[in-house]
Amino acid sequence: MCVAKICKVEIQNFRSIRNLVWAPGSGLNCLIGPGDSGKSTILDAIDLCLGFRRNAHITDVDFFSMDVTQPINITVTLRDLDTPLKSIETYGMFLRSCNPKKHLRSKRSLTRTGQRYSGLSNPPSA
Template sequence: MALVCVLEIENFRAVKGLRWVPGAGINCLIGPGDSGKSTILDAIDLCLGARRSLSFTDTDFHGLDFGHPVRIALTLGALAAPLKNIDSYGDFLVGFDAATGLVEPEPGAGLETALTLQLTV
């Protein structure tokens, strides 16, 4: 099963900017109401969901700021072999350094082969 290595959110609902590298094991989102917990989960769902079309409204842009796009990038690791296929996913494969939490543009020595899904509105 693939695991979330990095989640980046920009200008989406309650989140102006977020870069989250979940720790090993179980991670919890804790905070008061309207602090962005559901927004984070919705962002993950938007990247992973199998939908042919998405609809966004004015309120999906942080502070109604249409001058900056909504951007959600989800980097997944612990990939099954078919997801590492260069012919199918080569343009989207990246290298993830678990020690630093950095995502490199190409898989390489000492890096975990990962896959980045990105949604920009």
């Protein structure tokens, strides 16, 4: 059994984060910074994208600068997944793309009036 690893996190317009692209290093990663710098926001974004919840409860304050005209976009790219975790039947609404030998991308897009799920697309090149 392999342990899935996050290899890229992309967050747009979520709470205190306007735009973030983060590629965690291999091994243990620590988020260090002063209070209200976005550490918990990054973890909440990952949870929203990969967590079991099918519906996310968001409010106006979850949008960057409370600008509800811009959607919240969260994409998490994983690698080293076991075959059952790549199941379109189980996770199809959340899977963005999957290259069985490389990566799986999960994307969640949230708007003020509801949620949009992205479908499958071409696998990432990296």
